[in-house]
Amino acid sequence: MTAHSGRHFLQIPGPTNVPGRVLNAIAQPTIDHRGPDFADLTRDLLQRVKPVFGTSGPVVIYPSSGTGAWEAALVNTLSPGDRVLAFETGHFSTLWRDMAQRLGLVVDFVPGDWRRGADPAAVAERLAADTAHSIAAVMVVHNETSTGVTSRIPEIRAAIDEANHPALLLVDTISSLGSIDYRHEEWGVDVTISCSQKGLMLPPGLGFNAISEKALAAAPKARLPKAYWDWAPILEANERGFYPYTPATNLLYGLREALLLLDEEGLPNVFARHNRHAAATRAAVRGWGLEILCADEREHSSVLTAVLLGEEHDADKVRQIILDRFDMSLGAGLSKLAGRVFRIGHLGDFNDLTLAGTLSGVQMGLELAGVTVDPAGLQAALEVLRAE
Numbered sequence: 001m002t003a004h005s006g007r008h009f010l011q012i013p014g015p016t017n018v019p020g021r022v023l024n025a026i027a028q029p030t031i032d033h034r035g036p037d038f039a040d041l042t043r044d045l046l047q048r049v050k051p052v053f054g055t056s057g058p059v060v061i062y063p064s065s066g067t068g069a070w071e072a073a074l075v076n077t078l079s080p081g082d083r084v085l086a087f088e089t090g091h092f093s094t095l096w097r098d099m100a101q102r103l104g105l106v107v108d109f110v111p112g113d114w115r116r117g118a119d120p121a122a123v124a125e126r127l128a129a130d131t132a133h134s135i136a137a138v139m140v141v142h143n144e145t146s147t148g149v150t151s152r153i154p155e156i157r158a159a160i161d162e163a164n165h166p167a168l169l170l171v172d173t174i175s176s177l178g179s180i181d182y183r184h185e186e187w188g189v190d191v192t193i194s195c196s197q198k199g200l201m202l203p204p205g206l207g208f209n210a211i212s213e214k215a216l217a218a219a220p221k222a223r224l225p226k227a228y229w230d231w232a233p234i235l236e237a238n239e240r241g242f243y244p245y246t247p248a249t250n251l252l253y254g255l256r257e258a259l260l261l262l263d264e265e266g267l268p269n270v271f272a273r274h275n276r277h278a279a280a281t282r283a284a285v286r287g288w289g290l291e292i293l294c295a296d297e298r299e300h301s302s303v304l305t306a307v308l309l310g311e312e313h314d315a316d317k318v319r320q321i322i323l324d325r326f327d328m329s330l331g332a333g334l335s336k337l338a339g340r341v342f343r344i345g346h347l348g349d350f351n352d353l354t355l356a357g358t359l360s361g362v363q364m365g366l367e368l369a370g371v372t373v374d375p376a377g378l379q380a381a382l383e384v385l386r387a388e
Contacts, residue, residue, distance in 0.1 A: 014348075061206055065207060074099070084107055127167065
């Protein structure tokens with residue numbers, strides 16, 4: 001094992017680097033989760049988290065992964081045998097489909113090439129054809145972490161409205177919340193799903209559902225089995241500042257600090273920073289003469305860039321060289337992209353110099369792995385950073 005000095009560069013697209021202020025907040029002594037101080041913390045958090053989702057409605061916070069938040073969205077709104085419309089945009093959309101099927105839902109899965117987001121035209125076509133309104137929900141991954149593709153949620157909402165269809169809109173923002181502009185209420189999303197370890201700059205362990213009035217109205221009619229995930233007892237307890245189970249108290253301390261950090265920078269500035277870093281990363285990839293996996297300019301992710309290598313190269317070998325030589329972790333290609341793609345995360349607690357160091361390590365690693373690149377790629381990224 002190679003010994004390294006300095007800090008490890010964690011440049012996967014989540015979990016992300018946790019700011020010192022957030023780590024310090026998590027390290028505070030645990031308090032009584034049935035006491036008045038905890039009730040004050042909960043009420044404060046449930047208000048502070050709403051602007052990040054772009055909602056004035058309720059947000060449920062679970063001690064869970066994002067996968068748990070997926071399940072909560074499904075079981076609180078749907079019944080066995082309900083049809084849902086979903087889109088193959090990458091590895092995580094496929095996992096969400098699998099979960100829906102295991103829960104007893106019927107999934108109309110629109111195939112995709114993993115290089116584009118959910119197609120609004122396909123949404124309009126499928127829903128227009130569903131004159132019986134048998135499709136109960138549309139499931140979309142906002143930012144597909146496996147591919148670096150961001151689906152156009154406002155256009156999907158418009159397609160649903162154009163078809164005059166009553167389906168619920170369920171959106172996974174697991175890798176976009178707090179990093180890419182997102183508007184739960186304005187875009188007419190019914191359940192927004194997210195988690196703590198990406199743009200919210202926390203360790204894994206918190207899952208979120210932001211819930212529309214339409215979704216709340218659907219919940220009493222939902223017949224999928226649920227107990228732990230049931231919104232009703234959580235929302236009732238939240239009114240008093242509590243939870244019906246033991247909450248992740250110290251992670252909630254960290255969440256409060258993370259929300260303060262986002263508020264201090266200002267969400268528009270947070271989104272602009274992520275956009276800049278993504279543009280600089282894409283400039284580097286193109287400058288190296290390599291291919292970005294996302295094939296639609298409108299759908300480039302602002303939180304990660306997936307780089308597609310030719311079949312003569314092994315992306316995992318490149319990642320291993322970069323880890324061994326420069327102590328930097330990059331995201332692997334998942335399932336059918338394994339060995340073909342590596343992913344550069346540029347989200348969360350991240351700045352210009354961190355990106356410059358990240359791209360330097362990537363360029364050196366590519367060269368050491370025998371991938372022919374133009375070293376002007378790094379310079380192209382620096383030009384983008386210098387211009388702002």
